[in-house]
Amino acid sequence: MIVGEQKPLEELWEYIKDHKKVLVFGCNTCVAVCQQGGNKEAEILASMLRMKATQEGVDIDIQDSGIERQCEHEFFEKAEDRIEWADAVLSTACGIGVQFMAENYPKPIYPGLNTTFLGAVEELGVYTERCQACGQCILARTGGICPIARCAKRVMNGPCGGSTNGKCEISKDVDCAWQLIVDRLKLLGQLDQYEELTPIKDWSSDRAGGPRKLVREDVQHDS
Amino acid sequence: MKKKGNSTKRGSVLIAGGGIGGMQAALDLADSGFKVHMIQKDSSIGGTMSMLDKTFPTGDCSMCMISPKMVEVGRHPNIVLHTLSEVTAVEGEPGDFTVSVHEQPRYVDAEKCTGCGACEKKCPKLVVSEFEQGLTKRKAIYSLLPQAVPNTRVIDPVNCLYLQRGRCKACVKFCDANAINFDDTAKDYQLQVGAIILSPGLDRYNPRVRQELGFGRWPNVVTSLQFERILSASGPFSGEIKRPSDDKHPRKVAWIQCVGSRDPHNANPWCSSVCCMYATKQAVIAKEHDGSIQPTVFYMEMRAFGKDFDKYVDRAKTEYGVVYRRTMISDVKEDPDTGSLILRYAAEDGKLINEVFDMVVLSIGFQPHADAAEFARTFGIEPNIHGFARTSTLSPVETTRPGVYVTGTYQGPKDIPETVAQGSAVAGRSMALLGEARGTDITVQELPEERDITEEEPRVGVFVCHCGINIAQTVDVKGVAEEMRGYPGVTYSDDLMYACAPDGQEKIKEIINEHKLNRVIVASCTPRTHAPLFQDTIREVGLNKYLFELADIREQCSWCHMGQKEIATLKAKEIVKMNVAKARHLQPVHTDAVDVTPAALVIGGGVAGMTSALSLADQGFDVHIVEKNDQLGGLAANVYRTLDGSDVQAFVEEKIAAVDNHPNIATHLDTEVENTGGFVGSFKTTLANGDQFAHGAIVVASGGMEYEPEEYGYKESDHVITQRELEKQIAEGLDPGSRHFLMIQCVGSREEPLNFCSRICCQDAIKNAIAIKEKSPAAQVTILYRDIRTYGLREDFYQKARDLGVLFVRFEPEAKPQVDIDGDRIQVSAFDYVLNRDIRLFPDTVVLSTGLRPHPLTEKVGKQYKLTRNPDGFFLEAHVKLRPVDFPSEGLYVAGLAHAPKNLDETVSQALAAAGRAGVLLSHDKLSVSGIISKHDRDICMSCLACLRVCPFGSPFIDEDGKVSHNEVICTGCGICAGICPAKAFQVNNFRDDQIHAMIDAATENICAKA
């Protein structure tokens, strides 16, 4: 799921301090799971901003609301009136939701979160990056662990010289992807696969190849 | 099964004794439809446990555990309390007894007295308080303890000035409820009951007898129970540890063990089982109160045989610095000018030492009440040689008279969990005896249809209670009532002299009907004890009982702001406003119920499994035993004799036979549980062999396993055997001749990685040693031990073994005995503390007392039912003291070695207890779900699993269509899921977000108004 982190309160305050009616608008799917952008966090953020407003002696009417997902039109109908009422919206959805609203509403839509990565919930409260969405998956060759997403230098024939006791050179808290890959290949008895050179990667399907689009005619509805 | 019919058996039970054991039995029986008559000698129930400050090994506060139970017993519609009463005669036979009871006069009318305490304040006569063990005084009119149940005051006729010399009557003058009634007389009446349970508990040994310890002469020598009162926050010194002589804080405190126990000459020969542990606890808690205290415990043997006891003692030594000296005190002298005490004892190396201590605590043991002999005669049961109720190891809760059962310390000295377990056990036995009479003696109240108020605007009624002077003395009650008249949503607001009194109740019902109220707020004492009372009252006039909130303006306002009239009144108003604000948002709560399949699954066919199964079957429920092996019996199958000589093989065969031809029991051998679906009340289990059945409860009796030793050369020579193998040889007619048997204790126990006592090995060793010596006195038996833990009445056999000439040599874990084998010669070298030098022995046979381990299946069963285990791998019970056979999630019970190592009689008690507890559950057709639970809204839940990960009871689960669902039956309403749910899909009834927000807004009304 998509993981994001709330922006510092100071930064958000800078966005909304000159507006009169602000709606803090939650998105109740991915970013609610990491408890940063869900409807409840929107409520909490609204309350924090209201207290900031009173501290700064500025009169702003800050409301909060939220919908299931901000990346699909139909969900917005339920909150149409609240969005109309506001003269600025602080959306705590991931970057997708913020832009999706910006395309549909003629008023400033400010991002509440810094969207960080596609990740897994290792345990309650611990989210770790897993996938870079490079468009050409090589997990079959690396025993199911992706060096592109989980190696700091995207080394395709790792490990590099800097890995010490299984950790990446950049930090003791980051596993060396290739250490995991080697352990995993050993577990699966595919260690001989390690010596095959990984060919140079075709990055055209990655973000480097430009913004991507998927069209499924068979699913398209000619409404 | 409830067959009303014309059975001659009576549906009620008499319980003689209101301690924790009697209370547990009373609650189990009352909850499963039996009428209970509880006879209590004192003016309040609670017994010894209510005098304790904290309990081992967890350090939980005793009153916090027992007072909810006392309140429940006090309020239970099926339980009748007969305090200040004694049984004078018993006639009849099992199922139909007639019991005559003599009740002393209380001189206070229970209906009128509200426990306000005004009388006690004014009573001039001071009397030494028995409850506080003579450390402080009480009045002639008094309540036994602050949390007494019933909390009606009682007048002590011996000391009351009016009753003795016709003067004073101060209490009458000051009692607004005119509840004092000096014309009260003793009453004699008869009760018809089906079974009798004896739980009179024990008296404490009075150490004054042993002059040399100086109790009664030197003030700073106190008994352990006095020290409990000193430690207690509600005790004479409010928890501050002070010396009775000069109120100074003691630095060096000594505990002397076995005072009055294990001393056949001038006290009691038995071991009282609990003193080693309560001394350790008192030392630890004392250290927590005052870090500068240096505790020292003088003991003979550290009998920490229970679950996690050894770990607790180790922690006392390492973390709290408690010093343990294995030597007895010869005498105690007082240094007159300091009041400190000089203790004389022989140190390890034999030198005589005089050590000065600021305070000495005598760990006094138990002994039967002075009138125990007469008590036994009244009930027609035979006492054993020591005056306890005579029972046999293999039926520990049955007295010599059928239909009369015993629980707790009257059956033999024991700790609280064993007492509670026996409480449930005797409840189970009584249910089995009176099965078909269940429900015949209780009156079920007819309630009118509930009014549907969902469409109505909130019409809140506020009743502000004077509670005599308790609230009115500090809070302007009329002012509060007036203030609330204008408050939004309030339709009626007035004051009441005593809201909880019967007339107060009637007034409330009248006003509800007259003003068509749909929410009720009573402002009086604490909701914890009185909310259920008012909820039932408003339900009697058709209002859903959750449309009620109780504002605590006594304990949390008038009593703690005494004298500050105007501040307290303001605060009372705010408290009532908060609750009214919440009341406006209260919704009716309909508790649905779940069908209960009257059948039980018992996992494990050992003694524990079979005993539970038989008791449940006798209660009329179907039982399915699932046994992994191809025959029943478990570990007990290769045990021959108990310590007191009962034939175990016969007992096991008899149990197997009873199980095989009991119509209600189905046995599934040579198979395991494949999986269990459903939840409490309606489980569905499939076995590995394909059998399937439905059941409402599960008893886990997966048993234990004997430790297979590697050490002491067990593998190298067949002259090195285990106690079990020796027992088999003895049973098969071994002729010991003049051979030398050397036994080694604690093999594979009490050392890392499994640092726990297996509890049975000392008994096994002594049993076999006696058998050998009795067979041929020429044989020589030496036992190398660390601590002989023959606790309770087993101490007699330790004495007997020594009399028969068995030698006991102690070793320390650092200097364990060495066993060297070459061919047939075995040499054992060890260090003898008494001779203070190394010794070498050449026994013919070495016998290893091996301990117990959790059965390898424990882990698998644990995973299947989400049951947690302690670090040693045994199952963790719901509460170490008060729910010893329950698991946290309802419907699951544990018995036998799967819970912890225990002796056969304790396994039988625990198995009967599990059957009793399961019986309570299965006795209901419907399992009513409590109202205060968490409600889950599936359409706004996105299955983020945060709730599933935090719920301690495992009630959120991933259902068939892969989304999160919530099992309301298991939910206890703690609301942790609601606290963490990002989508706010969980709301706890009566604690919903809008209700709490309303309270916060009301509480901050004045601030926002001012700003």
Next chain:
Amino acid sequence: MTAKTPSKLEKILAAGHFAVTSECGPPRGSDPTPIIEKAEMIKDYVDAINITDNQTSVCRTCSLAVCIRLKTMGIEPVLQMVTRDRNRIGLQSDILGAAHWDINNILCLSGDHQSFGDCSKGQNVHDLDSMQLLQTVRLMRDEGKFLGGDDIKRPPQMFAGAAANPFADPFEIRVARLAKKVAAGAEFIQTQCIYNLDKFEEWMKGVRDRGLHEKTAIMAGLTPMKSAGMARYMKNRVPGMDVPEEVVKRLADTPKEKQAEEGIKMCIESIQRLKEVEGVRGFHIMAIEWEEKVPGIVESSGLYPRPEV
């Protein structure tokens, strides 16, 4: 083994002599004089000088410019190239740039993560990794082709090499990893600085078992310690570095002012010992900011004068 490129380093190795290389870090400015002085100082004592490529992600003059400078001074440069800073277009273009000036040695590296350097907020490239760069060098040289497939007019004549760290984790694949580099086209290897000689010899044994020491020229990397403090820093703070406790202890036991001398002594002892290890074909002496010591080390470890080829 006959030399395939005009590289002097390759010729020396092909002739069976012990090759000696050293390393210089370009300056953080455009003034060439410091690098010229360093090169002058050591040019008669080494066969080639590596020029680092923005080492530890710290911006410096590029390696290519300094290599050209050395070339004009008649010194054999070794161009170091990291895949962190250029995509495949940049890499091929710079290889041609070097070939343009007849620079014939290249060392292919991934490069340290940018978070260690002065531009931690920068984006890293890693279009290719070090092994894929080796393949590219060999493709351009042996088949005269660009990655895109077109022919190269006057293909580059690069003697291709790679770095190797015998001590990094996971240890059990370190030999397999060397095999991969050889398969990718590495003709010479310069190892991480060696302090744990036993572990290095264990690695070399693995290398020899797979006959890799004949397929590529392994040059032992050495860095003399200046002080006990430096030893501790390298041991604890530099990732992938294996500094045994005795090395730290030996330095710590010598008085402060003598520690540098002791460091040099230990370096020379290592060289003597490594000379005996079958498969070691040369020494890569990295004395960054201490270049003046290289002549002394080369001389007293019997590697002077350098063979003419």
Next chain:
Amino acid sequence: MTVQAQAAVPEEAPSIEPVIEIPEDWDPSILAFACHYCAFAAADLAGVMRLSYSHNVKIIRMPCTGKLDHGYVLRAFERGVDGLFVAG
């Protein structure tokens, strides 16, 4: 906090509110969230023993302190409560 390369990113110093001086006659309003089984029971026992403590605290009964919600804390502070006491 996302785990980046700590080696390079310095921590920003947290912004601390300026200290406001407390007026003489300040009568703070404290709200307590007390769990029904432990803290609420303890408050009752304090009353039963007639212990006296400052009147500024008002107690809201909760099923368990685990039920405490960010929303309650912020709503209380937003409406001017001076201090919160959570016990269980």
